[in-house]
Amino acid sequence: MEEKKLDVKTIIGFALIMVLLLWMIYNQSANKEQELKAKAKQEQLDKAKKTQIPESPAVAGKDSTATDSLKVAQLKNSFGAFAYSATLPSAKNDVTEISNDVLLLRIANKGGYISEANLKNFEQFAKGSNERVELIKNNNASFNLQFKTKDNRILNTKDMYFEPAVTKEGNNTVLTLRLKAGENQFLEYRYVLKQDFMLDFSIRTQGLSQVIDTSNPIDLEWQLKAYRNEKSVSYENRYTKVVYEYEDGKDGDLSEGGNDGEKADEVTYVAFKQHFFSSILLTDTSFKTADFTSENLVKDEKVDTLFTKKFTAKMPLAFKGGELNYNMNWYYGPSDYKILNDYDRNLDEVMPLGWGIFGWINRFIFIPVFTFLSSFMPYGIAIIIFTILVRLVMSPVTYKSYVSQAKMKVLRPEINELNEKYKKDPMKKQQETMKLYNSAGVSPMAGCLPALMQIPVFYALFQFFPSFFDLRQKDFLWATDLSSYDAVINLPFYVPFYGNHVSLFPILASVAIFFYMRMTTGDQSMAAPPQEGMPDMSKIMKVMIYISPLMMLIFFNNYASGLSLYYFISNLITIGIMYVIKNHIVKEDKIHAIIASNKSKPKKQNRFQQKMQEMMEQAQEQQKNQNKK
Template sequence: MEEKKFDVQSLIGFFLIGGLLIWMLYNNSFENNEAEDKQDTIEQVETVPQETNTSQKDVAIQEMDSTARARVQESLGTFGYSATLASASNETTKLANDVLDLNIDNKGGYISEARMTQFKTYDSIPVYLIKDGNASLNLNFTTSDGRVINTKDMYFEPTLSESGNNQVLSMKLKVSESEYLEYVYVMKPGEYMLDFSIRSQGLRDVISSSNAVNLDWQLKGYRHSKSISYENRYTELAWEYEDGDDDYLGQGELKDDEADDISWVAYKQHFFSSILLTDTPFATGKFISKNLVEDEEIDTVYTKEFATTLPLELKGGELNYNMNWYYGPTDYKILNDYDRNLDEVVPLGWGIFGWINKYVFIPFFAFLSGFLPSYGIAIIVMTIVVRIVLSPVTYKSYLSQAKMKVLKPEINELNEKYKDNAMKKQQETMKLYSKAGASPMSGCLPALMQIPVFYALFQFFPSAFQLRQKGFLWADDLSSYDTIAELPFTIPFYGDHVSLFPILASIAIFIYMMMTTGQTMQNNQQPGMPNMKFIMYLSPIMMLFFFNNYASGLSLYYFVSNLITIGIMLVIKYAIIDEEKIHAKIQENKKKPKKQGKFAKKMQDIMEQAEQQKNKK
C-alpha cells in the first residue's frame, strides 16, 4: 500500500504535537503545496450543463412528423431512433431501500438524485450527494459514420423489475429494438452499494473502434457540515491503482493527476462519499479537483468540484463492464466490510499511524461506545486507558528529569571549572552522566515513543463517523467545533466563534509544561538558543488557535489526557520518586567502575585526542 502524503493541516498537527512533547522534556505536521498558477476554470471538465433547446438535446417526440424524424436522424444518425421513443422525455425512475433513495433520469441514464435517508446536515436538511444537476455521467464516443455521441444528452428507455429482493433497473439507449447501449442498476435491501454495469448489444458496427470510448464522471460536492473550512480540509478525490496502491489529490485550488490500472475512484466529502468501482481495471485515469471555497467567511453551497476521465475498452466491438456505485457514509467499518480496500478512503494516517488506528483505536472505541451511555464518556474512558498504558513511559521520562535535577549542582561546578575549555567541559560532563547512569536523551526518547500514539489519535477523531452529530456536555457535535460564544468579527486563523474545549486543553497543556520544565527553564537556557519561556507560552496559544475549528472530540481528548498526565506526574513526584534516594543511588553508581560501550569509548577517545592536539598547539 502506498504511503499517504501529508496534507497541510496534518503536517502542522504532527509537528505541533511532536514539538510539544519534545519541548516539554528538552531540559531534563493536506503537503504544503502552493496552488500552481493554473487557469481559474477546469478546461478539461465542463460544468454539468443546463438543458438546452437544440434539436439534439431536447427533442421529445411522442407525435413526431416525418420532417422532425428526418432532422433527428440527420443529427444523431443511428441513435436518432432513441429520440423517437416514448421515453424521450425528462422523466425519472426511483430506486429506494431503507438507507438510500435514488432517482435515475431518462436523459443520460444517470443518477440525478442520491439522498441518505438516515442522516441530516448540520442544519437539519436531508443529506444529498447528488441533486439539482451537481453531477453527471457521460460516455463519449464516435460512431462509424463520424458522429460524436455524448450519452448525457441522449434519452434512455427504463425498465424496472425485481430479482428476488433486489430492484433491477435497465436503462437502454437504443439504435433499434435489438441494438442498444445499456446501463443496469441493481439495488439491494439495506445496502449503500449498487451493482452497476455498462454493456452494449449489436453496436459492433455502430461504435468506431478507431476512437476512444471515454467515461466522464463529474461531481460538485455539497456542503454538509457546520465548518466549511473543516469539511473542505477532508474533502478530496482518491483512487486505487495497480493492485492495491492508493493515492489522492491534495488541497490546492486546482490539482490534477494521472494513474494506470484504476480499480476505484472516490469523491470523498469528509463524512460521505461517492465511489465508482470496477471489476475490470480501467487502463488509465485522469483526475481533476478544483476548490470552490474562495472565502471561508462567505456561506457556500459547494466545497470542491471533481472530475474523472476513464477510457473503456471495446472487446469484439462491444462494451462489457461490471461495476459498482457506492453512495454512503465514509465510515471505516462499513467500507472495510466490503473487502475492496475502500477503508483507504478514510484518512487514518500513513504507516504506523494508520496501523495503530485500524488495529487498536477503532476496535477499542467501537467496544467502548457499544455499552457506554455516550460517545463523550467513551472518549474519556479511552483517554484514561491510553494514559495508563503510557504511564511507564511517563515514569521513565520523569525519572530521567529527576536525575538531571539531582546532578544539576555538579554540572554547574563542571561548567564553572572548565568555562574556558568547552571540549574538556563536555568530556567531564559525559563522564558524570555515564557514572551516574543518567542521560539528557533519556528524557526525550520516551516523548518520541508517544508521538505515534498522539498523531494516530489526531487522525482518528476527525475521521470517526460515529462522532458525527453526537453531543456531549455543551458540544452538540463531537465531530465539529463546540461553540460557547459567537464573535461579531473574524479573527485570522482563529475564526468567528469561541470553543471551550480547546481553551481547557490549552490551559491543561500550559500547567503540564510548567510542572515539567518551568522551574528549571531559565537555568538551562543556553546562549544562542530560543527563549524557552517564550516557547512555553507560545505552544498552548498555538494549540488554542489550531484546535478552535477542529473536532471537539479531539480537544476533549487532549484536555482529559493532559489532566490525567498532570495527576500521574503528581503521584510520581510525591508518592513514587524520592529525590534523596535517587541522589544516594547516583553517588553509589559514581563509585563503581563503569564499563563504557564501544560507541561511548570511541567518542571519548576522539575527544581526548582532539584535546591533546589542542594542547600541543
C-alpha cells in the first residue's frame, strides 16, 4: 500500500480546525465570564437595595398609600424612632454650603458632617497650580456618632439623614442640622462659621431620653485620610502626625515615622496635623478618654503619592441629666504658629518647634526676629540677614572656642613630653597634665563648652525652618518654594535615599561645610593630643571632612531649600569669622606670651580643681599599695 503523507493543504486544514475550536472555547469562556459578572453585579445591586435607605414618601409623592406605609414600616424596622427623620423632604444626598473669605465648607445631609473643606487662598503643590488645598473631599473624612437605642438597636449617624436650616447671626452663618425622632425629639449639630478658620460646633440632644440608652456614652469617631498638598510627599509626611492636649494643658503626639497608637485621659483637643495645614477638633467639656491611631500610607514614595497618613480618634460623649450637650470648635486652616497662637487655646503646641529650651528659642527669638525681617524684605534676603545676625551673636562663642584650641595647640609639645615621661604611670601623667593646664591657665573643657552652647541654636533652627508657614511657596533665585526642595535637575530615575532630582542649595552647603572643616580640623587635631587607649581623633576628623558634606548632600536633597540656604550662608560666614580670628586677632606668639605669663604667676586652685587633685592623689596612693601587695 502507498503510505499517506501530510501535504500542505492537510496541515492548513488542521490548523484552521484548531483555530476554530480555540475560538469556540474562548467565546464560550468569555460568555460564561460575562454571565458571572452580570450575576455578581445583580447580587450587589440586590444587596444594596436591601441595605439602602428607601426614598422618603414625602419625596416620592406619587406612590400609593399602601406603598408609603410599607416604606415607613421598613424604615422603622431599620431605624426605629429615627425613621421619622428619613420620611422628611431633607432625606436625600444633598449638601449645604457655607463660606467666608478664607474657608468654604459643604455639610452633607446624610451624616450631618463636613464632606468638603476648601481653603480658598492656598494652592496645592506649587504656586500658580490653581488647585486649591482641600483638606476634605471625595469621602476622605468621616465623623460618626454610634449609640444604642432603648429597643437595643445600634445606630450610626453617618447612615441617617439630618434636616438642615441656615440662618444669620450678624456676620456669622449658622447651620443647624437635626436628626429627628419626632417633631421635638432630635440630635442636633450646630455649625457657626465666623470670619476666620475656626468655627463653633455643638452637639446636643432634646427629648431623646426615652429613645436613646443614656446609661452608656455615645461613641464619637473621627477619621481622616490626609491628602498630600506639597511637592515632596516624603518631606510632607515627615511632619504629618496626630497631636492632642490632655489633663489640663499637657500635650502629646503620635510618631511621624510609622504606624502608632495611644490612649489619653481628659482630652481637650485633637489635631490631625499635616505639614502646613491642620484639621483640629476642640471641646470645652473634655473627653474622658480618647484612643488615637495613625497609619502611614506612604510605603513607597514613588507610588504612594495621593495620601500621607490615615488618622483616627475615638472619644465617648457622656450624658448629663439624660441629655447630651457639648460645645466644640472645628479648625480647618494653616499650620501657622502665629494664627494658632492667637486663638489662645494652646494650639501653638501643634507646631513642632522643639521641647524645652529649643522651643523657647524659636518662640521668643527666632519667630519674632524673622517675622520682623520678612515684613519688609523678600524671604530669601530675610534668611540671609537672619543668618548673619545669628552668626554675629554666636561669634564670641566661636572666638572663645578658637582661642582655647590655639592654647591647647601651643601646649601640645609639653603634653607630648609628659606622655612620654610618664607613659608607664597613667595616673601620674594625668596629674602632671592637670598641673600644666592649671599653671598655663588653660582648661581642656573650654573648647567643648562653646560647641555645646551652639547645639540648642542649631537644633532650634533645624525645627524652625521646616515649620515656618510663611516660607511656603515663596521663591528666591532658582528656588520656587523655600519650604521645599530647589530642584535644578530632574533625574529620569530614582536614587535610594537621594531622590529623583538634584537640589542646588544642599550642594553649595556641602561645599561650604567641606572647606570649613578643612580649615578647623588641623587645629583641632593639634589641640587634642591622643589619649592612651582612646582612638586618634585626628584620623577621625580627617574622615569626617568627607562624611559630613556627603551626609548634607544626601539627606538635605529633599529638605526645605530655606534650611539649606541658611546652612550655606552660615558656613560661609563662619569661614570668614574663623579666617579673621586666625590671621588678624589670635596670634601664636601672643598665645605663647599669655601662657608664659600665666605660668609665672602663682595659681590658686578652685574647689573643683582641688577636689580633682585630691581624688587623683588618692587613686595614685591606692595603686601604689596594690602594686606592693
